[in-house]
Structures are given as structure tokens and as C-alpha cells.
Amino acid sequence: MSGFKVTISGTVQGVGFRPFVYRTAKRNNIGGYIKNSGNSVELSINGDKKNIDKFLYELKNNKPPLSRINSIDIKPCNEQYSDFRIVKSEKQGASDSVIPPDVAICDTCLGEIFNRENLRYLYPFTVCTDCGPRFTIIQSLPYDRENTTMSAFKMCEECGREYLDPDDRRFRAEPVCCPDCGPVYELYKGQENTRSDNPIRDAAAALDNGNIVAVKGIGGTHLCTSTTDANAILQMRKLLGRPSKPFAIMARDMSVARKLVYVTERDERLMLSRERPIVILPKKSELSGNISPGLDTIGIMLPYTGMHHLLFHYSKEPAFVMTSANLPGEPMALYNKDILSLGAGFSLLHNRDIKNRCDDSVIRAGRNCTFVRRSRGFVPSPVEVAETGATVLSLGAELDVTACLLKNNRAFLTQFIGNTTKPGTLAYLESAVTNLMELTGTDGVDAIAVDMHPSFNTSVLGQELSEKFSVPLIKCQHHFAHAASLSVESGIDRMVCITADGVGYGNDGTIWGGEIIAVDDGFERAGNLKPQLIPGGDLAARYPARVVAGILSGKYNSDELSGILEPYFGQDELRILLRQVETGFNSPFTSSTGRVLDAVSALLGVCTERTYEGEPAMKLEAFAKKGKVCVDIPVLVNTENRRYVLDTTAIVDAVYMAKEHGLPLHDIAASAQDAVAVGLCGMAIKAATDRGIDIIGFSGGVAYNDAIVTKVRDIATLAGFEFIIHKKVPCGDGGISIGQAIMAVRGI
Template identity: 45%
Template sequence: MLKLQVHGIVQAVGFRPFVHRIAVKNHLTGYIANVGDHVEIAVQGIPEDIEQFLRDLKNKKPPISEIDRIEKEVCPNENFDTFEVIKSQKKEGGESIIPPDIAICDECLEELFTPSDNRYLYPFINCTHCGPRFTIIEEMPYDREKTSMKSFPLCGFCQKEYTDIVNRRYHAEPVCCPEQGPHYTMSVEEAAHLLDQGKVVAVKGLGGFHIACLIDDSVVLRVRDLLNRPQQPFALMARDIESVRKLAYTSRQEEELLQSWMRPIVVLRKRKPLQGAAPLLHTIGIMLPYAPVHHLIFHYCASDVFVMTSANFPGNPMIIDNEIAERELPFADAFLYHNLEIVNRCDDSVIRNGLFIRRSRGFVPKGIPISHSKTVLAVGGELNNTFCITKGGKAFLSQHIGDTSNYDTLLFQKEAINHFIRLLALDWEDIDVIVCDLHPQYNTRKQAEDFSQMYGIPVKMVQHHFAHAYGLMAEHQKEMIVIAADGAGYGLDGNVWGGEILFRSERLGHLEYVPILGGDLATKWPERMLLSYLEREIPGRRYSKQEQQVLLNQLKKERILTSSTGRFLDGMAAFLGVCYERTYEGEPAMKLESLALKGKNLDVEMEVEGNQMMVKDFVKRIVDVKAPKKDIAKTAHTALGRAYIELLSNFNDMHLPVGFSGGVAYNEIIAKVLQKEAQKRGLEFYVHRLVPPGDGGTSFGQVASING
């Protein structure tokens, strides 16, 4: 008898019925069972049939499943008459984990709209190929009684499908039907008609509540006012890919991503202005329906596209509780919510140009290979936060957590950490080290120190931008010089970093330091940064001459300095009048990029002196150039990218690859300039593909900083 321990994404993906089919086909006897966080298979038969079974196991597995490794053991034969799927067993150890939530499959979608089907128009239809997974799981192994579906006993019809080895719903743990399954408290048809009438509807989906409404400017402006998001772009949900093409330009890769089982929000170039949904931006985030309820809404609606944005106020966690939704969202005209508990809230994933802006639904909790086998908890930074846990050579990045300066979000992170530890079959005493950001005032650092004191685990602090660099190198398994460019990170010298050239543990160069006029006020009011660079008054801006003089007097007393790329872009945005007040993270830089894409480079260069890029001198020169705003914007981007590569080249005698990380890595213009300039010098160029370049990937870099 050959016994196999199969690790990977092998639970909740139809793996057991698949193994049963190929075992029977190859005339084998034995069993398969979920064992803790992996599956155990025992097979008996002639050697040729076992070899064919092993080939089928690797080559014909379900498309959503992943096999990381197979441990084999030859054991004495037992008396098996058939091949059976046996009851799950609890066993400690391993590092496998359940798959993410999966968009509705084609078979279920067809049944959803087949009048003779038992699940006709039923918004919770699912099978082993699709439906909720991560959002309903409480603990491993993945069985119905360990999910929030345990509150809904199987009826006779569902029980028959659940126990039929040849049925698509064999051991589909969320399987249900209208007779005894979850239900919505109002009809989807009624909610859809309200949307068509211009009403605002709070919709509870797989991972939490969304606010849905028409894309008409009058309706969107009302939602902006109610959610306190005056400028932040809203995601849209379109009926189908044809509807997407009417709104935005799409590439083949983007369409494949939109229609994949992950169904992320994909940030696309606008074809239509859509200024209400994404003011002063050239892009718009769009997703396709992924849950049955979304398809039902479009089935009953005349509209082909809606705003579908997370129903929470800025900084707060995504709402998952019905009562909290009614209390926090009193402005909604209707609530389309259900009675299935969401165990793990999970925001939509967002991808732009192949880069994760947010890695969440559809991707979490899939593991990412990492070079060490230690068990590490990294708590991340502050904004757009995630945490990360490593085990057995894999890093498990959490779903989007959010702004941990908010107390409720910090509590959410603590709860989610404990839940991940359970899902990974870990205890706190298994964790070797906790990693946090160097910033002394981050709540996550205090959280790490609290965990350390509570469980006796050592804490390691990693500087923010080095974490970005470690993460990028870990993704590509390459040593490289990394440009880490973003808005802010507490530096090793106590200043605010954000325009760094890093190699291993050394800071090779950076943007010239300038004072931050008013500290955090400068991040909200970009014109303050413009004054920091110019060191003089500039007429025609939002601040009056008298106000500018007061601020310039204050500038002489500022002691906090920054090398931030984000603040440089903020200052240019203020100079060109595209953003005077930041109302969401990255707003000035995003609007500046949209303006710059229409312009041409004027070949005004940013000088390099020693290990610094002389940004103040550049700003003082560029503001006196008489040219269209779009050309000045394009020139600022181009000069910055060229200066980075020029400075980096001074330290790159070994011709090491160049990497680009940090929030500025989303900037299409700067990334292209860096790539072009690096390749002109014969240097390889790398960006992130597995984790977000921004702060959502910092925790991955923190775990990567640990040596094996």
C-alpha cells in the first residue's frame, strides 16, 4: 500500500471526489480523507496502475487546486474492497490552507437561471467549483460543521447531492437550497428596481457590505457626501465584459483577469469621462459580478453598471454585521442583507497594470513561497495594512485590514491574526519572532510589543523602506538595488524617508531632505510642501500672500525633514492646481499622473550631487518654465525617474538588477522611465507581481527580512 500526504490547496476545491474518480478509473482500492490541513490518500493495486494514478493526480487535478508537495510512504497492505472517501481526521502540523472565495462557476450560473432547477434564482447557489470558502471558515479541517454554514442543516435534496460521489456538489460544504439554506430578508428583485430608480442600496455579499447605486452624477454625489468620500474613486460593477468595454479600454490580459474566478477590481483607462465615479483621474476600477446575488441584481435591472463600493467610512473596517450596517448606514434607502454569518470580512482585490493595489478576495489566503522555514508573524505598518504569517516555507498574507491608526481596525487585525493562527494549525508558542515597523508611534508596533509581552516572543523592528526592498527581492529570489519610493516611512536617522535607493542593509542614496511644513498638515495640504521646496512666495495659489509669509516664517523653524517622493509629487500637484487638499491616500500624485499622461517631456533635468537628488533646485527651476501644465507634469515625472537611475548607477559597479517598490511604483510614467533608463544601461528591472508594492505588501517584506 502506498500512503500519500498531499499538501497545498487540496480542501474545498473538489479534490476528494477527483481522487476517488481517478482511483476507481485505475482499479485501485483504499481511501482519501481530509487530515488537519492536508489530505491523506492510501492506494492499493498493481504498480502500473498506481503509477498512472500518480500521473493523473498531478496532471488532471481540479483547476483551482494546487499541490505543493506529496510525501510518500510504503505501508503493509490492508483489506480494502473499494476506494472510499472517509471522515475527516484532526491532525496537527502542516502548512496547507483553504482556497479563497471563488466566483460563481458557469454550471451554477446556468442552473441559477434554469426555471426547472431546484436552485432557480437562489442567491446562495454553489458547488465544489465555486462559492464562499475563506469568508465562512472557522477552523480546519474544512468541513461544514467548522463553517458558518453549520447553522443551516442539509435538507434531503442537498444531502443526496452532498453524499453522491459523482455529483458536482459532493462534499461541497456550503451546499444549500431555498428549503433550508440562507436567505435574503428582502427580495433581490425589489432591491434591483430601487437601484434603477436611483436609490442607494446596502448589499451584503460574500465578504461584507457594499453600497450600490447608479453611476449618475447626482446619485454618486449624494453617496460621496453620505460616506464622507468627496473625491475618492468608486469601483464600478458592470453586467458583462461588453459593458466594461463601453466604459474603458481593455487589454486581453485585463479581460482575462476580469473574467477569472478571482474576479478582482481591475483599474482600467477610461473610455468615458465618469467624473462622478473617479474625479480628475484617467482610470476607473471595474469588476464583474462574482456572487449569485450580483447576477440576480443585473437580471432584474435595466442598468448595465452600478457603483459598488465598500460600505464603510474612511479608516473603518468593512461592515459585516446586519445590525451594525443599519446603525452605521442610516442613509441607505434599502438593505439587501442575508442571515449567513461572515466569519472573515474580505474586501475586493484591486489590480492595476498587473500590480496589486489590494490583495484580498480571490487571493487570500493563498501562500507565497519564501526562502526560510521559520514561523514568523509580521504586523505590517499603518495605512492599507496587512499582516503576514510564515510557516513551512510559505508566507500567508492576510486580507486587506486597513488603517490601523483607527482603533476598530486595529482590533480587527488582532482578531484576524488569531484566526489565521488557528487556520494554520499554530499556537502562539510556535511563533519564533514577531516583526514590526520601526516607527515608534505606530499602533501595530505597540500591538507587536503587547503580543511579545503576553507570549514571550522576541520582537524585531524593520525600517519601512527596507521592508519594501526585502519583499521585492523575496518575490523574485534575486539580489538587487531597490528604489523604494512612497509618501512616508520612519527613517533610521529619525527623519521621514520616502525616496530611497537601498542595497542589502545600506542606504545608498535618496531625495534631498526638505522640511515638512507643519508636519502631518503638509500631507493634507500639498501647497505646504510646494512652499518647502521653493522657500519663497508664489502668487496665484490658494494661500494668500499673508498666509504664505506666515508659513515661510514657520518653515525656518521646522526640524522634521523628509526625502519623500510622494511629498515631491504632492508639491507639484499643488503648483499645477490639480489638488490643494488630499482627501484620500495618494490623491495629489494620482491626479498629477493623470494630467502628465497627456503631456510631453521638456527635458528639464533633476541634478544629482553626491548621494542625493537635488529636488529643491529642480522645483525652483520648473516653476519658472512657461509651458502647458500637462508638459510640466510630464517633465517632473521624467526628471525624477532619470535622476533615480543616474544616482543608482553611481553605486552599481556590479550591474545588479534594479527593483522598484513602494506606493509610487503604481505610477505608470515613473515606472516606465525607470525601466527604460535601467535597460539602456543593460540592467534588469523588476517590480512586484505577488504582493502590493505599497503598504499592503510591507508585512511580506517584514517576514522576508528574517534569515533562515
């Protein structure tokens, strides 16, 4: 008889791994035990060598669908057992495993909800080991019921029987419960509890009647309303202070989704996956224009909890508007008292605490499919990277923030945090970081990494944490970090990366945003868009006609500029603006690609005021899809200070002249975007050729513009270069923290 101690790390808790091991051991006549130990599992096994070999083979190759094995450590031991048992968990253990993400309800549990003979008929919290919440309910390790927010609910006799039966699919399913012992929903009208005997049914009726309903789910709260009631949608916009920002929708099922959006087979697989992200797809005309005004796409998802399915069961609506329940810039509401203060007509609330807030993930579909937001369904699963031998905590930039805890070859990104200029969101970042370190068993780090912008709240927090842990603070240039994030997720060390976005603090003290970064044993700024005057600074980001003034000031005198800008400003404001242009007061220079696209959007009358991040450029992209690339827009690349520089004044001036000549506006928009893409790719190809590099990448917020990325891809591949884009983390600032972490490793 051979005996071994086996330690397995990975995603092995909360996924049915112990009952799987138990059944596999029984089938192969293996004696011993298994237990959770910290955030790994520990086995002691004995048996014939042939049986042990077969047992270990099945362990690796037939594991539960939600599990993931990172490593198996096997050591000989002399312990002998006649039977196999599952024993009580221990807190100690390895620190390189992780709790799995929340996943959508499985078909078996869903079938039980709608089976009149089942114990859990119409019960919204029905789950098993293959589905439901994990990350959002765990309070501490190991992942046992007493360490989750389900500890407040004592199991009834029947649930307890399932929970303790290794042959039952609910064995050690920590959220297991039923109507007799689990959480319950209540429906409030305003601040008053309706005492409804069927809160979900009555919430569905409220939605059918055009009301706004706040719905508390697994990892946060949605504000919901009908997709067919224009007044209800406008009322929700007023309530949230979001006049134009696109809302996501939840369709009843895939057949309804096909009527609302254009869907490929790959899109369907994504929508039906257990992660159930919001998928951004081209919309059809059946949808109200108030849901995503000015855009040709919409974010759509399918139900992923029992409660969602029950809402549709009782409702007549084909789909609901479902958007995160938060005021602009603030984190999503978690606590019942906060949800009731949102101002919704009705609130559907439950009595289980949410430990870890987790917004919906968002993926932009299409040829250049990539994350917009990596959160529910994916967090806290790590991104695998090359061995680093270091532990680094990085805190992202300012907007769309995620933090990253890099532990050797695994990068653990937090859930989506958001806009850290707001105190509540900054506090959320701190708590998310603390929680992530606890769940990964991390007591200390080797360095803290932040954006080099001195005014970011994340930079200030990073300074505090570096002092707390007595480790170096590494300040990372924003666009170098974008390039580093693409480099580390792809495993490619040498490339030229186009990093195009709205704004980032340059290492020369100016504002960057249209950069060609050579990645080759370091980072080099090999090219950029022509720096342009931005009169009013942040005010120009809100009113992009100001950017037009700055860009065209290099071509036209004050009187000529006045004539160009009269349609956009009153006389007094125009006079002040022209004075700013003349004196340069509060008018920094920037190489931002986003500001150039904003200027084109304003010139063509597509969007003259930004009410949410990226709005002018996003609406320009949708507008341009109605046109064709047929307007002559010059692409002039010069060499300055041994860098390639794209002349964006020539592009914006050509847009203005084409408009003055009465050319179709949609064609001008398409041609302008195309010119920007040609210019960026042209500089990247020149920089790559100079250095003998054969890979071109694209990162930054502009990488969400499908037309620009597709053009760059086509030019680069035709020229013989490999082209890469993000697949594992967002292109925008939501993925920058992993790049900061890698830069810190190199800087320690």
C-alpha cells in the first residue's frame, strides 16, 4: 500500500471539488481524507499504486466544470486509512488558490424553480455546487458556510441532509437554502413595506405598469424599468442624472434577444455562458432610441439568477432596462437603506448581506472582441502571466479603476471599482484591495505601483500603502502601463503598441493620449499625435468645440476662427475663448487621440457636449457607420525630435473644409476616423521597422472603436506584421493596473 499527502491549489473551493474527490476515491478504492486548508485542499491518500495512479489521473482530467487546478504537490507519507472521508476545514494553508466567481444559475436548479412538485418551487435563491454566488458572499477563508453571508441562515433539516450527502449535487454548496430556511424578498413602495405575499410577482407588475424598480441581486443592485415605455426610461435618466449615457438591457431569453440585436453564433455562446456578461451588439430598430441615444449598439444580457427568471415569469415585458443603481461616479448601492434612498418607485429587497459588490461584466463583441469591464463572472479568477517572483499591488489610474495584486505568475484584478475622484468610490477601492489580499492570503507586498499623475487619489492612496508596508512606491507612466498590460497578458516582450485614449500624464509633464510605444526591454515613445492646444483644459473635454478652436488655431487667425466657431458659442464666451487661444491661459497641450475624435464629432454636429466619458467619440463612430471612406483627408507624418508625429491639424482642417463644401457628413466622419487609423498605424509600422519588431498592438480607450482598430489591423497584417489586441483585460483604464504591476516588477 502506498501513501501520499497531496495539496491541490487553484479554484478548488466552492465548486464541488471535495465531493468529486470523495466519489473518485470511493470508485478507485482509495483510503484517506480531503479537507479545505486555507484556500487550497489537502488530501491524505493510500491504496494500491495502480489505483492511486488512476485516481490522480481522474482528478486532473475529470474535475468539476467550475474548478481549476493550478498545481498538485505530492509527498510520500505513512498514514493508512481503511475508508475515505471529508473532514473539517482548516484556516491554514497555501496562499495561491482563489475563490471562484459568481456564475449563472444552472439549468437543473432553474428546472426545480418551475417544478410545482419541488421543494424550491418559485424560490429565487435556488443554487447548487455548479451555480450561484461565491465571491460576493465570502467573508473569510476557508470557503465554508460559516465564513459567508449565508451564516445568518440556519439550514433546515432537508437542506442539511443535502449539504452533508457526498452523493448529492448540493453537498457542501455553501449558499444552499430553501423557502423554509433561506433569504427572502420584500417589496417596498417608496419607503413603505408592501407586505406582499409574492414580492417578485408584484415587482413584475410594477415594471409592466411603467414604474422604476430597484432590484437587489447577488452582487449589487439594478434600477429596472420597461424597454417599451419611453416615459419610464426618461424618468430613469432624470433619476440617475444620466441624460444620454447608454443603458443596458436584459432580454427574457435568446429568442427575444435576436429580435432586439444582431447576434452571431459566437455572440450567442458568450451571452449563454455561465459568466453571463453584458455583450455590446448592433441594435435593431425595435428598441427605443432613449436606451442608447445616438449609438448603433446596445449592451444586452440574459437572466442569470432565479430572481431574474421569476421576474420574466410574471411579466409581460420582452426585456427590461437594467442599469447599475448608483449616482454618477458613486459605487453601486448595496445596503437596503441606501437602495431605498435612490428614489425608485418600488424596491425589491432581500435580507442577505452582500460582502463583495460586483458589477456586471461588459464585453464588446465583433471581430475585435474585448472586455470593456471585467467583473461579475470573472473576478476574482486570476490572469496567468509569466513568472515574476514578486508580489506587487497596483492601483490603476483615476476612472474605470481596477486594482491588481500580482503574485508571481498570477495577476488578481479586483472587480470594477469606477471613478475614484469620488470619496465613496475611493473607499470602495480600499476595501476591495483589503479583501483581495485576505482572500489570497497576502500579508505583504514587495512594491506599490500607481499612475505618475500626482493629483490622482489612487496615487495618494498608493503613497499611504507604501508607507504602511514599508515598500517602494513605483510611479508608472500611463501609456507605458497600457502597453505593458497588453505585453503581459499576451506574453509578448517585443512589440510596438499604439496607445490611444483621452488623457494620460506624460513623463515630460505634458498630457499624452496618442502614442506609439516601442516595447523592447523597456518603453520608448517612438511617435505621437501632434500636440494641440486645449483651451480651458477639462472644460474642453466637456465642450469639444473648444478643442476645434485649439487645433485650428495653428491654421487660422483670430477672425477666421471666430467665423468657424460662431455656431457653437455665444459672443461673450467666444471672445473669452479666442483670448485663451491667443494667450494660452489655462490651455495645456495634448497629443490625445480622444480629443481629436471629439473635435471631429463637434465640427460635424454629432455631439457638442459630453455628458459621459467617451460620448462624442462613441457617437462619431456610430454616425460614421452610415458613411463610406471617400473624402480626401491628408495623413501627414513628420519627424520631430527623432519621433514620428501625425499632423492632426491637417485632418481636422480637412474635415472643416469638406463640411464647408457640402460633402455628406457621414462620409466625412468615416473618412476622418480612417485617416486617424492610417496615421497611427503608419507611425507604428515605421517604428517597428526601425527596430526590427514584427508585432503591432493596440491598447487604450480608442481600441474600443471598431472601425479604427479594424483599419489598423488590416494595414498591419497586409504589411506583414502580427496584430494583437487585449483579450483578457479591458483595453481602457480598467486593464491598466496589470501593466503597472509588471512595470513595478521591472523597477523594484
